[in-house]
Amino acid sequence: MEREQVLLKLRERIVAFAASRVQGDIAEDLAQEVLILLHEKYRHVDRLEELLPLALQIARFKIMSLRRKSQRHGEYTQVSVTDIQLPDLDADTATLVERKLMLERLTRAVGQLGGRCRELLRLKLQGKNFGEIQERMGARSINTVYTWDYRCRQQLLDLMGGGWEPGWELDKK
Amino acid sequence: MSREEIQKLLGGYATDTLSEAERSALFAAALEDQELFDALAKEQALRDVLQDPAARHQLIAALGPARQPLRWLRQPAVWAMAGSLAGLLIVAALVVRQARQAARREVIVADAITQPPPAAVPPSAVPLNAAKPPVVAHQPKRLAQLPAGRGMPAPAPSAHAAEARRQVAITAGQSPVPQAGRPMQPMSLAKAKASARAGLAVPYTLLLKDADGAYSPVPADTVFHTGDSVRLQVEPGAPGYVYLFQRDAATAGWKLVTNQRVENAQRCVLPGTGGIESDVPAQLELLLVRTRQQQPAPVTPETAEAGALPSVRITLEFR
Numbered sequence: 001m002e003r004e005q006v007l008l009k010l011r012e013r014i015v016a017f018a019a020s021r022v023q024g025d026i027a028e029d030l031a032q033e034v035l036i037l038l039h040e041k042y043r044h045v046d047r048l049e050e051l052l053p054l055a056l057q058i059a060r061f062k063i064m065s066l067r068r069k070s071q072r073h074g075e076y077t078q079v080s081v082t083d084i085q086l087p088d089l090d091a092d093t094a095t096l097v098e099r100k101l102m103l104e105r106l107t108r109a110v111g112q113l114g115g116r117c118r119e120l121l122r123l124k125l126q127g128k129n130f131g132e133i134q135e136r137m138g139a140r141s142i143n144t145v146y147t148w149d150y151r152c153r154q155q156l157l158d159l160m161g162g163g164w165e166p167g168w169e170l171d172k173k
Numbered sequence: 174m175s176r177e178e179i180q181k182l183l184g185g186y187a188t189d190t191l192s193e194a195e196r197s198a199l200f201a202a203a204l205e206d207q208e209l210f211d212a213l214a215k216e217q218a219l220r221d222v223l224q225d226p227a228a229r230h231q232l233i234a235a236l237g238p239a240r241q242p243l244r245w246l247r248q249p250a251v252w253a254m255a256g257s258l259a260g261l262l263i264v265a266a267l268v269v270r271q272a273r274q275a276a277r278r279e280v281i282v283a284d285a286i287t288q289p290p291p292a293a294v295p296p297s298a299v300p301l302n303a304a305k306p307p308v309v310a311h312q313p314k315r316l317a318q319l320p321a322g323r324g325m326p327a328p329a330p331s332a333h334a335a336e337a338r339r340q341v342a343i344t345a346g347q348s349p350v351p352q353a354g355r356p357m358q359p360m361s362l363a364k365a366k367a368s369a370r371a372g373l374a375v376p377y378t379l380l381l382k383d384a385d386g387a388y389s390p391v392p393a394d395t396v397f398h399t400g401d402s403v404r405l406q407v408e409p410g411a412p413g414y415v416y417l418f419q420r421d422a423a424t425a426g427w428k429l430v431t432n433q434r435v436e437n438a439q440r441c442v443l444p445g446t447g448g449i450e451s452d453v454p455a456q457l458e459l460l461l462v463r464t465r466q467q468q469p470a471p472v473t474p475e476t477a478e479a480g481a482l483p484s485v486r487i488t489l490e491f492r
Contacts, residue, residue, distance in 0.1 A: 006204070013203070013210040020211070049193070052200045053186075056217045099221065103228050106219075107235040118236045124188040125229045125236075131192065146181035153184035164218040 003046040010055045011035050021063065030066075034058045061095075068094060102165050109159035117152035124149075174198050176206070183212055187219035374483035375415065375463045380404040382448060397491045402448030405461065405487070409435050413465040417443045418474050420458040427460060427474040451491040459487040 011031050018027035037058055038051065045051055110121060116137075123133045134145045157163070182199045185191040191199065203210040222228050379395060380388035382402040390406070397403060407415050414434050418427040431444040443461075451457055462477040462484040477484040 009204040016207050048200050049196050060217045122236045124190045149184040150181040
């Protein structure tokens with residue numbers, strides 16, 4: 001798939017994703033900013049396997065930035081596009097604090113997982129792929145490992161309250 | 174990959190666990206599927222945290238010590254050995270169980286024959302050198318017991334009685350050789366009877382008339398009292414005729430008491446009416462003869478004792 005085709009598809013998905021969290025015109029602007037950044041700063045990235053994570057990361061930063069700005073202003077109304085700065089993907093202080101809080105919640109949650117899920121997550125965090133995990137855990141097929149991982153992820157999500165980070169979705173007021 | 178299988182790859186996105194092929198499949202599907210794209214976007218928060226190696230180490234520490242992989246359990250040889258061991262254990266358990274059951278059966282037999290009431294033996298049937306048990310109003314007719322413990326006398330001089338005791342001793346697990354002065358173990362008369370009959374040419378059992386007028390089995394070496402009425406219960410084991418002779422004290426010759434036709438495995442009681450009695454202390458000598466002939470034949474004690482016919486001599490002592 002060509003880069004332009006990938007970017008078109010990404011825009012469509014990002015608009016739809018953002019529209020479920022912010023007002024429609026803001027969602028359009030947000031997607032446009034993501035594409036501008038991909039086009040100007042990350043022109044050398046052309047593979048889907050790199051473009052999609054990058055687009056998701058930029059979109060998340062922008063949504064988080066919008067949320068913070070709205071909180072600072074004490075409002076949840078429409079924000080002017082001109083007020084939105086292009087994000088720096090290096091973590092700022094607020095982002096670091098949010099990550100720290102999320103890590104603390106994660107640390108508490110993983111301690112409550114069952115034995116198999118703990119072992120599976122440990123191997124994943126150690127950088128093992130699913131094939132290696134299958135061998136280490138003695139699963140009959142890799143699909144078994146996929147199923148285990150899916151259930152463990154759901155279990156961890158439940159322990160985290162249903163989402164990885166609370167309140168990152170903006171009100172659509 | 175199906176949509177369900179693709180969705181199961183979501184968990185590998187944040188931890189960067191996916192292989193190149195898995196990642197391509199997941200991302201390509203996410204471009205076409207808004208729901209999957211949204212799920213992927215939500216995973217981004219976790220992915221951002223896990224990009225930090227320090228965060229990974231913190232989580233690994235929170236997960237606790239790693240489980241030791243039981244690789245040896247996946248070796249076929251281990252399973253084969255475990256299966257063999259389990260089979261051996263099962264076989265051993267079965268053998269032990271059967272042995273215990275066999276031992277329990279033996280105990281049950283011993284319990285069954287250890288029925289205490291010495292009163293079952295009529296007073297007149299008690300050996301002379303034993304204390305007389307109290308007379309009871311009702312005595313079982315055919316379940317009389319051999320006197321237990323010290324109630325059983327030393328072997329009587331009668332050859333038949335000795336044979337009977339020998340058989341009883343063998344059945345009860347004792348030495349087949351009678352030991353003078355040593356009491357025999359209690360045993361049901363039915364069992365003793367069967368054992369005693371086993372070695373005889375004409376198996377029989379002595380019956381003694383009790384207070385109720387019924388005839389009950391007594392040991393072969395019983396010494397009777399004058400006035401007792403005795404019968405013989407015979408099990409020839411084959412169809413034919415049985416003859417009972419009694420030596421005449423006056424002439425020293427034999428006289429026929431009675432004869433009776435018997436069918437196969439049929440018991441008969443001789444004499445059919447009355448009994449063998451003595452009003453004075455005496456030893457009555459009896460001869461029991463069996464033939465296989467279907468018609469009464471001229472049987473004499475002489476021909477029987479010459480070995481032509483199965484016979485057995487019986488001595489009844491009255492005191």
